[in-house]
Each structure stands twice: as structure tokens, then as C-alpha cells.
Amino acid sequence: MSNPVSKVLDWLRAGYPDGVPPTDYFPLLALLRKTQLSDEEVREVAxxxxxxxxxxxxxxxxxxxxxxxxxxxxxxxxxxxxxxxxLVAGGWPLADPHMD
Known part of the structure; x- marks a missing residue:
């Protein structure tokens, strides 16, 4: 089991061997939020x-x-x-990061 979903399930089973209590659903979902844009979202933003x-x-x-x-x-x-x-690969200039 090396795919990301399996890793999350293993993590949940280790932390909650008797199952996740209803009061922990929302905090767990907050921890499991997406952490990186998809390639499509990067294209959309650019x-x-x-x-x-x-x-x-x-x-x-x-x-x-x-x-x-x-x-x-x-x-x-x-x-x-x-x-x-x-953006740079597409030829767009980026502002000096020290000027932000």
C-alpha cells in the first residue's frame, strides 16, 4: 500500500483503531485539505x-x-x-520579489 489514499487510511487506522468519533470528523477533514494546486488549476491561474x-x-x-x-x-x-x-515559461515578466 504505497498510494496516497492508502497512506491516509493507514494513518487514520493507526490514530483511530476503534473508528473515528463523530466529533472528530470536521477537524480531520481540515487536516486532510488539499495542499497543492492541480496542474489544471496552475494553468487556470496563469x-x-x-x-x-x-x-x-x-x-x-x-x-x-x-x-x-x-x-x-x-x-x-x-x-x-x-x-x-x-508564466516565465510563457514569456511573461515577473516583478522583482523584493518589490512585493
């Missing part, structure tokens, strides 16, 4: 930023703000980097 940038440099703040709007969560630094890398 395309939206390209459309609204109008040729201007895009900042990591811009990237993080849009990730928050798409996911309803604070952006993970790895996601900001992935979106930034996609």
Missing part, C-alpha cells in the same frame, strides 16, 4: 494572470491573491512558484 497583466510584470502577491480566490485558501509557496514558473 492564464487569468496573463489576461489581466496587460504586459506588465506579475508579482508573487498577484499570484498568491488569485490562488486564494481559486482555492479559498492561503496559497502554498510551492504553488506560487509553480504558477510563476509557468
Amino acid at each position: 492564464q487569468h494572470l496573463e489576461q489581466r497583466a496587460n504586459g506588465e510584470p506579475i508579482s508573487t502577491i498577484d499570484i498568491g491573491e488569485l490562488i486564494t480566490k481559486v482555492t479559498n485558501e492561503l496559497p502554498h509557496p510551492d504553488d506560487v512558484s509553480r504558477v510563476g514558473a509557468r
Whole structure:
């Protein structure tokens, strides 16, 4: 059992050998929230930023703000980097990170 779902199930069984009590459902779901954007979400964020940038440099703040709007969560630094890398690969300038 090496796939991610199996690892989560093993973790749950170890922590709750008698089953998960109803009062722990919501806290567990909060811990199991998605932690990284899918490739499709990265494309969606990058395309939206390209459309609204109008040729201007895009900042990591811009990237993080849009990730928050798409996911309803604070952006993970790895996601900001992935979106930034996609933008750079597409020829879009990124703002100096020290200017954010």
C-alpha cells in the first residue's frame, strides 16, 4: 500500500483503531485539505494572470491573491512558484520579489 489514499487510511487506522468519533470528523477533514494546486488549476491561474497583466510584470502577491480566490485558501509557496514558473515559461515578466 504505497498510494496516497492508502497512506491516509493507514494513518487514520493507526490514530483511530476503534473508528473515528463523530466529533472528530470536521477537524480531520481540515487536516486532510488539499495542499497543492492541480496542474489544471496552475494553468487556470496563469492564464487569468496573463489576461489581466496587460504586459506588465506579475508579482508573487498577484499570484498568491488569485490562488486564494481559486482555492479559498492561503496559497502554498510551492504553488506560487509553480504558477510563476509557468508564466516565465510563457514569456511573461515577473516583478522583482523584493518589490512585493
